[in-house]
Amino acid sequence: MTYMTYGRPNRGGGRDLIIFDMITALGIVHFLLKTSGTSLEVVTQIYALMWVMSLLILMMLRVYGGPGGQMGDAVDYDENIQRNHLGWLIGSIAVIAIVNGLAASAAAQGVQLSSWVIQLSSAQVSGTFSSTATVLDDVLYNFFLVAQAEETIKVMATLALFRKTRNLWLSAGLPIGVWAAFHGYLAYTGGSMNLFIFSAFISGVVLFVTLYKTKSLINAVVAHGAWDCIVLLQGLLH
Numbered sequence: 001m002t003y004m005t006y007g008r009p010n011r012g013g014g015r016d017l018i019i020f021d022m023i024t025a026l027g028i029v030h031f032l033l034k035t036s037g038t039s040l041e042v043v044t045q046i047y048a049l050m051w052v053m054s055l056l057i058l059m060m061l062r063v064y065g066g067p068g069g070q071m072g073d074a075v076d077y078d079e080n081i082q083r084n085h086l087g088w089l090i091g092s093i094a095v096i097a098i099v100n101g102l103a104a105s106a107a108a109q110g111v112q113l114s115s116w117v118i119q120l121s122s123a124q125v126s127g128t129f130s131s132t133a134t135v136l137d138d139v140l141y142n143f144f145l146v147a148q149a150e151e152t153i154k155v156m157a158t159l160a161l162f163r164k165t166r167n168l169w170l171s172a173g174l175p176i177g178v179w180a181a182f183h184g185y186l187a188y189t190g191g192s193m194n195l196f197i198f199s200a201f202i203s204g205v206v207l208f209v210t211l212y213k214t215k216s217l218i219n220a221v222v223a224h225g226a227w228d229c230i231v232l233l234q235g236l237l238h
Helices: 015-035 041-064 066-071 083-106 121-126 132-165 168-187 193-214 217-237
Strands: 003-005 008-010
Touching: 015 041, 015 132, 015 217, 041 132, 083 193, 083 217, 132 168, 132 193, 132 217, 168 193, 193 217
Parallel strands: none
Antiparallel strands: 003 008
């Protein structure tokens, strides 16, 4: 069935997103078991709950919205990955790097590149920050759990708000703003906190534009996760 999404044709899809979600589910089981009884247990549970809740609400919006609701949705998110998405993916990571780098320079934070927090789950649990297994586990944690949960909850909130407001950028801007404020506050609580919140907000807008243009949530998750991994690895080098 073909329907229109915010004035543009939707060709369906969903296969790649389903596979990606299955991998995420396996990753969540792994990290829930690994962090059980540690200081990261609650954090992992929160991210897992965020992802599951957002996924269920997205399914409800799709099922109960009806054809009229789907035709008027702000953005399609379940298109399969395509070769022409690569430019958007690389470009979004580059723009986020520039925005965060400028914010870090303006705040005189030296090598700090990110305006959001990177979770070091395995490093905190094991107390080892340099082993290959620990680094790989933290990469997977940020990629398949943190980035997936945060991007899924943002697109869910955007679609839910758009059904009420019919305003694309207001519906996307509110979840991005909450996400940016949360991350900016956790990343830096000093005098430059507002700068980091602004930097995170611009980064969130870049991720949303990537989603909007490619119609694939996976691309937003990959861009988000890739940047988290870059910051994680950069932090290990310093």
